[in-house]
Every structure is written in C-alpha cells, then in structure tokens.
Amino acid sequence: MALYNLGAEQSILGAILIEPELVSVGNQFNLSVYDFFHPQHQIIYKHMQKLYERNEKIDPVTLSSELTNHDELDKVGGVAYLTSLVTVVPSVSNISYYIRIVKDFSMKRSGHEMLATTSKNIKSMDQKSLITFSEDFKSMIMDNSNSEDLVVNASKVSISVQRGGILTGFAGLDALLGDGLNFGTLTVLTGSPGAGKSTFLNQIIANAISNGFNSFLYSGELTYEMCMDWFTRTVANPQHLLNYTSNMGKYAKVSDEGLEMITQWVDDKLFFYSKEAKADEANISHAIEYLATKKNVKLFVLDNLMTLDCSGNDKYEKQIIAVKSLKRLAKKYKIVIVLVAHSNKNSMMNKEPHVFEISGASEIPNLADYVLKASREGREPETELFVLKNRITGSIRYKTMLTFDTARKRFFTKTGNELKKDFGYMPSYEQESFD
Numbered sequence: 001m002a003l004y005n006l007g008a009e010q011s012i013l014g015a016i017l018i019e020p021e022l023v024s025v026g027n028q029f030n031l032s033v034y035d036f037f038h039p040q041h042q043i044i045y046k047h048m049q050k051l052y053e054r055n056e057k058i059d060p061v062t063l064s065s066e067l068t069n070h071d072e073l074d075k076v077g078g079v080a081y082l083t084s085l086v087t088v089v090p091s092v093s094n095i096s097y098y099i100r101i102v103k104d105f106s107m108k109r110s111g112h113e114m115l116a117t118t119s120k121n122i123k124s125m126d127q128k129s130l131i132t133f134s135e136d137f138k139s140m141i142m143d144n145s146n147s148e149d150l151v152v153n154a155s156k157v158s159i160s161v162q163r164g165g166i167l168t169g170f171a172g173l174d175a176l177l178g179d180g181l182n183f184g185t186l187t188v189l190t191g192s193p194g195a196g197k198s199t200f201l202n203q204i205i206a207n208a209i210s211n212g213f214n215s216f217l218y219s220g221e222l223t224y225e226m227c228m229d230w231f232t233r234t235v236a237n238p239q240h241l242l243n244y245t246s247n248m249g250k251y252a253k254v255s256d257e258g259l260e261m262i263t264q265w266v267d268d269k270l271f272f273y274s275k276e277a278k279a280d281e282a283n284i285s286h287a288i289e290y291l292a293t294k295k296n297v298k299l300f301v302l303d304n305l306m307t308l309d310c311s312g313n314d315k316y317e318k319q320i321i322a323v324k325s326l327k328r329l330a331k332k333y334k335i336v337i338v339l340v341a342h343s344n345k346n347s348m349m350n351k352e353p354h355v356f357e358i359s360g361a362s363e364i365p366n367l368a369d370y371v372l373k374a375s376r377e378g379r380e381p382e383t384e385l386f387v388l389k390n391r392i393t394g395s396i397r398y399k400t401m402l403t404f405d406t407a408r409k410r411f412f413t414k415t416g417n418e419l420k421k422d423f424g425y426m427p428s429y430e431q432e433s434f435d
C-alpha cells in the first residue's frame with residue numbers, strides 16, 4: 001500500500017506557483033520539506049520557501065532560475081515539470097485540504113518506520129522500553145497533528161458536566177475547598193512523619209467510594225494487607241467491629257462477615273498499585289491512564305513522592321518531571337490526584353506552616369492546586385489540618401482540628417457526624433436494621 005498521494009503533493013506545489021502567498025498556509029500547518037514523499041517535490045518546496053523568505057516572486061520562471069543556480073533543475077524534471085504542476089491543481093482554495101492529506105501520509109510513514117524498527121527488536125524489549133516506545137509513538141502523532149488540534153474552542157467547553165469534586169467527608173474543609181477536591185486538580189499533602197496523612201487519605205478514599213467514585217492507592221510504605229486492614233477498620237460499622245483489650249491497650253478487629261462484605265463492596269472500585277511493578281513515573285502514569293479510561297477511577301492517592309522512582313538527572317529534576325506528569329494527567333482526565341510529600345526538616349522548627357516547607361523541589365507547591373498540611377504537634381489524639389494553598393476558591397489559612405478514634409481508625413470533628421457515618425458497604429436490607 002502506497003503511503004503517499006502524488007496528486008495532493010503536486011496540487012500544493014501547483015497552488016503555490018499560482019498564488020505564492022499560499023506558502024504561509026503551509027507554514028501555518030507546519031508543512032515541512034520531509035512531509036513530501038517524492039524527492040523532487042522536497043527539492044521544489046525547499047526552494048519555494050527560500051524564495052518566500054527572501055521576499056522574491058514565486059512562479060515557474062523564478063523557481064527554475066533558483067533551481068538552476070543550485071544545479072537542481074534536472075533533478076526535479078526540468079521546466080516542463082514545473083509548468084505541468086500549475087495545470088494539475090483542481091482548486092487553489094483547497095490547498096489546506098491537500099496539506100492535510102500530505103501531512104497525514106507523512107505521519108503514517110513515520111509511524112510505519114517506528115513500528116517496523118520496534119517489531120524487529122521487540123523480542124529483546126522489556127516493559128519499560130515498550131512503554132517508552134508507545135509514548136514516543138504518541139508524541140510523534142501529536143507533533144504531526146494540525147495546528148487546530150492543539151487548541152480548543154472555548155465555547156465547546158461545558159462546565160456544567162463535572163462541577164465540584166471528591167468530598168473529603170469533613171464538611172467545613174469541603175466547603176472551603178469548593179465542594180471537595182475539585183476534578184482536574186493535583187493536591188499535595190505534606191506534614192511530618194506520623195502526623196496522620198495516610199490515615200486521613202484512607203478515610204477520603206472510603207468516602208469517595210461511598211459516594212460512587214472509584215479510587216486508587218499507591219502506597220510506598222504499606223503492604224496490601226495493611227492497606228486493607230486500615231481501610232476495612234475505617235469503613236466497618238459497629239456490628240462488624242470486635243473490640244479487644246491487650247496490654248498495649250484497646251484495639252478493634254473487623255469480623256469475618258464484615259471483611260467479606262467490605263471486600264465485595266470494593267470489588268472493581270478500589271485498586272492498589274502492584275507491588276511487583278517499579279514505581280516510576282512512566283509506570284504510574286500508565287496505571288493512572290488505564291484506570292481513568294477503563295475503570296472509571298476518579299481519585300488517585302500516591303503515598304508518597306519520596307518512594308517514587310522517577311527519571312531525570314538529579315533528585316529535584318526527577319520530582320518535577322513526576323509532578324508535572326501528574327498535573328497533566330489530572331487535567332486531561334478530570335481526575336483528582338493527591339500526592340503525599342514530607343515536610344522538610346527546617347519547617348518542623350518553624351511555627352507558621354507555609355507551602356515551601358514541602359521537602360523537595362520548590363516548584364512542587366507552584367504546580368499543586370491545593371496544598372494541605374497535617375500536623376500532630378498539638379494535644380493527642382488530635383491532628384491539625386491546614387489549607388496552605390487553594391487555587392480553586394482562593395481561601396487559605398484554614399485550620400481544622402481532627403480527632404483520631406483509634407478503634408474506628410477514623411478522624412472526626414467536633415460538629416461532624418464522622419464517627420456515626422455508614423459508608424454503605426452493607427447490602428440495603430441489612431442497612432435498614434442498622435442503628
């Protein structure tokens with residue numbers, strides 16, 4: 001199958017010979033010499049551009065003189081071929097359509113070449129190089145797209161489709177964030193070790209699933225079993241919680257019946273990042289794209305930045321690449337991404353919390369839409385939660401006090417109903433009898 005269109009190539013060149021100003025249409029579409037398949041067309045277009053850049057006339061006579069000066073007239077088929085080009089153009093005003101055809105074939109030729117090389121080497125390629133290949137392939141298509149594919153007409157954007165976002169379940173905080181963490185945003189949650197970041201996020205995941213939003217958790221620190229243990233304890237209703245007392249104090253365990261119900265409830269709704277997979281930026285991005293498009297996942301929690309294995313030359317460059325990629329994915333798929341990043345050591349001495357206390361590259365808070373901070377320096381068992389940046393509503397310097405209930409593994413507020421909350425994992429006939 002021929003991956004070119006001779007008529008379209010000739011019509012572009014013929015149209016320019018008739019109306020030289022049309023070179024600008026080629027430039028508008030990023031038409032390059034190599035988009036032409038036939039070598040003589042490449043040469044002709046190259047010299048047309050040179051004449052255009054020098055503000056000189058373009059017609060069969062000036063062009064043949066330019067080609068003669070460069071000893072290339074014979075290579076293109078002489079004056080006769082140049083003159084014939086003028087006669088083959090069906091309509092000069094259709095030049096943009098001819099350009100689209102030529103660029104489309106050019107992109108397909110590049111794609112064909114990339115696929116041919118890859119298929120030759122595929123046996124020795126690992127998963128990472130295949131992912132890199134697929135990304136290069138996609139960039140090649142995007143680079144060859146028409147300029148108009150790079151922009152969107154604002155009137156086509158509907159804001160009524162997906163207003164608001166994922167509710168955290170803490171009413172005051174949700175109102176301040178603007179109906180929860182808005183879709184299409186990146187949140188950075190910072191705080192010192194043990195402040196309760198993972199616990200808080202665990203509760204947000206439970207709330208999201210309860211509200212019908214599938215969720216994903218990458219935990220660089222907890223095993224699958226620990227994640228499930230925390231999660232089931234957080235969502236379990238009182239009749240499924242068995243209380244024990246040991247010399248370590250009181251603790252609770254979810255009954256087998258409770259575990260079974262919760263496990264069924266999260267089927268195809270809650271996903272963990274595979275412990276087998278390398279947690280690098282390419283793999284994580286790939287997992288996010290897969291879950292956003294195939295499993296309708298809306299909330300992605302990445303705990304935490306320091307355990308991600310990112311590409312790049314130095315530590316900060318790696319982090320910026322990863323965070324930029326997360327930001328792009330959040331916007332592209334209108335999902336909510338929450339990234340945990342530790343506080344730097346200096347901030348722990350500093351009384352006033354601020355966005356630049358995030359450990360790592362200073363660009364991270366600039367990229368984030370929300371910056372939250374958890375702190376446990378006050379009275380036990382309280383965790384203070386601060387909003388340090390809020391691109392959506394602008395309200396910051398907000399602080400809410402969350403009290404931790406060890407048995408339920410839940411945070412609650414003074415005025416909220418969080419400890420009584422039923423996340424809704426029990427089949428409805430059972431819920432009716434639940435107090």
Ligand SMILES: Nc1ncnc2c1ncn2[C@@H]1O[C@H](COP(=O)(O)OP(=O)(O)OP(=O)(O)O)[C@@H](O)[C@H]1O
Nearest residue numbers: 192193194195196197198199200376381382383404
């Ligand atoms: N306010 C609190 N009072 C008492 N215990 C808490 C409180 N917050 C969290 N915990 C408990 O402390 C432990 C550590 O909390 P968690 O892992 O959520 O903190 P973290 O901020 O994510 O820490 P790291 O940064 O080290 O991962 C957990 O077992 C959690 O249940």
